[in-house]
Amino acid sequence: MTLLEQLAQYLASGLVVGGIYALIGLGFVIVFSVTRIINFAQGEFVMPGALLMVTLGDRRLATPIAFLLAVGVVAGVGALLERAIHPVRGAPPLAILILTIGASIAIRGGALILWGTDPFALAPFSPGPPVWLGGAMIVRQGLWLLGIAALAFALLWVFFTRTYAGTAVRACAINPRGARLMGIRVDRASLLAWTLSGALGATAGAVIAPITYATYDMGLMLGLKGFVAAVLGGLVSPLGAIAGGFLLGVLESLAAGLVSSAYKDAVAFVVLIVLCLVQVAGWIPWRVAEEA
Amino acid sequence: MSVSARRRFRMLVAVAIAMAALSSAVTSRYVLSTLIFIALNAMAALGLSLVMGFAGQVSLGQAAFYAVGAYVSGVLTASFGWNGWAALVLAVGAGALLALAIGLPIFRLSGLLLAMATLGFGIIVYYVLVNWSGITGGPSGLTGIPPLALGRFRFDTDQRMLWLAWSLLLLLLGLAGNLVDSRVGRALRAVHGSEVAAEAAGIDTLRLKLGVFTAAGATTALAGSLYAHYLTFINPSPFGFAYSVELVVMVVLGGVASIWGTVLGAAAVVLFVEALRTGLPLLTASHGAPEYEIVAFGLILMGFVVFLPGGLASLRKTP
């Protein structure tokens, strides 16, 4: 393979993985912009999405139905978590962060009890050999991933810009007090944000499961990388998170291919530290939003 | 001596006597090693407690300092034949320097970002440990770490290690207690109370926070160093993100900024984990106990944040 072909391959693989990070990062952004909470358990929305797909698939449910069910269940988990946090939402942000850490641990533990430590394989959504696009090979599931991600982004865009409920949520994100004065129920917006975030995470999990195995501890790393994607978008910009996700995916893929695959997972964290340094040093006019 | 310093001294002496008695009376390896691990964890969590209580920041990467302490000591003594105490001093210094190096850029960040940055830092350190196999021995780790020794007297039995670990812990508790009662401690408590007012009173809050973070890095590294000399072999797996979370749990349980609370928290976590490991297989046959401990941790953490934010230490205070 020529260098150009290799680069095209890395780019293609990176975009596929980046789609996952984009979905997860978007989940972070939606919750943070409305509630100013960093949901440490975001990654643990991804994992049950994958594992539920596996279990429902074993029960011979058709893929689309299994998908909708898995997403629905985890969206419900997101809503439950929001209700659990609701009574203490006035607590200092660090206390809430610890709370979400606790939740993530509990969810992971619950998955461990239900599914054990074994990795589970899931059949791709449609059978067939990988596809060639411009000199790069993409597995079919990768196309499903990008397609479903694009669909999710489009649906959310329509929701946030064209529906009343979505616009209300955006208003809460911009100015909660002002929104409340206009009669918007900020509580409802918060619940909706967490539910959507759960759905996004589950979507990510469900589509990635056929590519990488589904295990009880897959959520941590994916969640952290999705967080880095969200940070690249300043934590409040959905477009930024999506772009950040794809960027991170490509960077990871390039690092793994050109440098060493051993340090692949470290790329995201190096990026995170660099971003933190950039914020402190003020080299470029990029900031992560402060807590309200 | 001030009232609280006198009381603290009496408490320390009482615990010292109790530990000395235990170390000679008890012969069960299991009990002794549990007590040693309580001391090591309390030492590691002590610094974090001050960081969370006074600097008001969560460090989600504290395990990295534990690892640095263990590996610096381990590598210098096992691979390069250094004297154990010299290696220990260097390990503590390494922990402090690393904390300073990471703290300088990130302490200007807001709380949540800082927490995530420490998380990233912790994971990077873990990765370096796993992948730098030439020095660290990679995933299989390092063996043949000699125990610490004073001349002919080697700290190679559980009794002796118990004595050493608890002596150092009590010493640290005394020093930390003195610090909290002093002018510096007052400044720390002021920053905890109102950062704006503390700054206006002339306190350089950034420098103070960095100082606490550096001290935390040093004490956690000390614990790690002792850990390496106790077990005589180390590998990266206990030093991952899970341990950083465990340390946070210890601090939250014990009550942030409470010195004795941290010991309680460490004891509670260690004992809880042991109880699960021994007790749960009796109740359920599947999956093994360590997994259940994770769920329980999560729920306990959430419970404490919601119901008892002051931790166990706040139970002592009269309403």
Place this chain on the structure above:
Amino acid sequence: MTPLLEVRGLWKEFGGLTAVRGVDFVVEPGQIKAMIGPNGAGKTTILNVIGGALPPSRGSVLFEGVALPRERPHAVAARGVARTFQLVRLFGEMTVLDNVLVGCHRRGRSSWGACALRTRAMREEERRLRQRAETVLVVVGLEERAALPAAALAYGEQRLVEIGRALAMEPKLLLLDEPGAGLDPEEHRRLARLVRTIRDGGTTVLLVDHHMEFVLELSDEVLVLSYGEKLAEGPPRAVRADAKVIAAYLGEEAA
């Protein structure tokens, strides 16, 4: 004689809102100077800029002829500028004495090591600082409350603790942000006496307040602000009679 504090061409903008527009004034050593003006006039913003909590958008602040550090309040405090806040910011869980002792922080020199080891020098220093804090408590009249937690005090007394904390810094310039807010007339009189005592002790005072009578009685010079601009500056009687000032406070007809 160089003025103690010199504010030159100070502008402060917050996004679209201009809080301070080109304000110039000086504070001479030994003065009690007051800044008054309706709400939103920019008084607290100016104090915040002087104190280093906010950077100016334009302009400069000179203290003893040298520019004050920006955005580092502790460095401003080190130069000898102390302040109180509009909404009292105390360390509620600490005792009254400890709150004042925090003000003595810079007077102490013991290092972390000395504090951890409780060396003789550190204990000596602690004794000295404690004595100083107790003296300050006598000045503000709170010596009986020394051992109480600060949060347990009445609001007016909490104000005094905050002033005490500022005095413990032995400042050259004391910035008081609405010290009289929430006080009854008797407490106001006591406050005025306290401020005069502070000035007589060698500390220059720049205070912000709403109560006209209190301010006009107490100050040597008054600066009137409105919508971020300086309306008038001068001795109290002259300012009180100034047509622009009357218009701003009481409406055009009264002028």
